[in-house]
Amino acid sequence: MSHHTLSPRQYLILGLVAVSAPLGDSCLSRGMAAMPAITLAHPQSLIAAVFTPWIALGIALLIGFFASYLTALSWADLTFVLPATAFGYVIIALLARFWLHEAISLERWAGILLITLGVGFVAQGPSLTQHPAAEPEVAHQQEAGTE
Amino acid sequence: MTISPPSMPLPAAFNPWAATAMIAAVVLTSTTGEVLTAAAMKSIGDLDVIRAHSGLKGAIRAVLTCPLFFAGVFFLALAFFSLLFALNHLNLSLVGPASASLTLVTNAVAGKIFLKENVDGRRWAAAVLVCVGVYLLAH
Numbered sequence: 001m002s003h004h005t006l007s008p009r010q011y012l013i014l015g016l017v018a019v020s021a022p023l024g025d026s027c028l029s030r031g032m033a034a035m036p037a038i039t040l041a042h043p044q045s046l047i048a049a050v051f052t053p054w055i056a057l058g059i060a061l062l063i064g065f066f067a068s069y070l071t072a073l074s075w076a077d078l079t080f081v082l083p084a085t086a087f088g089y090v091i092i093a094l095l096a097r098f099w100l101h102e103a104i105s106l107e108r109w110a111g112i113l114l115i116t117l118g119v120g121f122v123a124q125g126p127s128l129t130q131h132p133a134a135e136p137e138v139a140h141q142q143e144a145g146t147e
Numbered sequence: 148m149t150i151s152p153p154s155m156p157l158p159a160a161f162n163p164w165a166a167t168a169m170i171a172a173v174v175l176t177s178t179t180g181e182v183l184t185a186a187a188m189k190s191i192g193d194l195d196v197i198r199a200h201s202g203l204k205g206a207i208r209a210v211l212t213c214p215l216f217f218a219g220v221f222f223l224a225l226a227f228f229s230l231l232f233a234l235n236h237l238n239l240s241l242v243g244p245a246s247a248s249l250t251l252v253t254n255a256v257a258g259k260i261f262l263k264e265n266v267d268g269r270r271w272a273a274a275v276l277v278c279v280g281v282y283l284l285a286h
Contacts, residue, residue, distance in 0.1 A: 009195075025243065032234040046231055070210065073188035075195065078181060079258040079266050082251055083273040089247075089284050111284030118276030121269050129265040 018088030027058030180222030244285035
C-alpha cells in the first residue's frame with residue numbers, strides 16, 4: 001500500500017525530529033545545571049529560567065522539533081514515530097565521539113547497537129495503522145497528495 | 148570498643164522516593180500529552196496534503212482549531228516543566244535515560260489501548276530494544 005512507504009521528504013522530517021530533540025534537551029540541561037536550586041515554594045523562578053540563553057536556545061530547537069513532530073504524527077503512528085526518531089540519540093553520541101572526541105564506553109556502544117536494531121525493526125513495518133472506517137478518506141487524501 | 152555514630156540521614160540531594168515521583172511525573176504527563184497530540188493530528192489528517200491544498204496558513208489553522216491539540220499541548224507543557232524541575236534536583240544521567248526509555252514503553256501501551264494502533268511484535272520489539280538502548284546510551 002502506498003501509505004506504508006515514506007517519501008524522502010518524510011524521512012527528512014523524521015530526521016529533524018530525531019536530531020532537534022536531543023540537541024534541545026542538551027541545551028536545557030546545560031542551562032538548568034547553571035541555575036541555583038529551584039523549589040516548589042518559588043515556582044516563578046522556573047519562568048525566569050526560560051529567558052536565560054541556553055534555555056532559550058533549547059526552547060527554539062524544541063519548537064523546531066515540535067513542528068516536525070506534529071507533521072510526522074499526521075501521517076505516521078505514534079508507535080512508529082517514537083522508536084524511529086530515537087535514532088537521534090545515536091547521531092548525537094556519534095557526533096560526540098568523532099567531533100568532540102569524547103570516549104564512548106562499551107555500555108554506550110551496546111546502547112547504540114540496540115537502538116539501531118530497534119529502529120531497523122520498526123522501519124521495516126508499516127508506518128500507519130489502517131482503520132477501516134477512516135481508510136477511504138485517508139486513501140483519497142494520499143492520492144491527492146501524490147498528484 | 149567505640150560508640151557507633153547515630154545513623155546519618157539520607158542526603159537531601161537524593162531521596163529515592165522523590166526521584167521516583169519526579170520521573171513518574173515526567174513519564175505520565177509526557178505520555179498523556181503525546182497520546183492526545185497524536186490523536187489530534189490523526190483527526191486533522193495529513194498536514195502535507197492540507198498544506199498542498201490550503202497553504203501553510205491553512206495547515207496552521209487546521210492545527211490551532213483542534214481542541215484535542217490544546218489538551219495535548221497542556222500535558223506536554225506540564226511534562227516540560229516537570230522535566231525542568233527534575234533536572235534541577237537530579238542528574239541528567241538519571242532523569243534523561245529513565246524518562247526517555249520508560250516513555251517509549253508507556254507510549255507503546257497507550258498507543259495500543261487509546262489510539263488503537265497496530266502494535267505488533269515488531270513494534271513491541273522495537274520499543275523494548277530502543278528503551279534498553281536509550282538507557283544504556285544515556286546512562
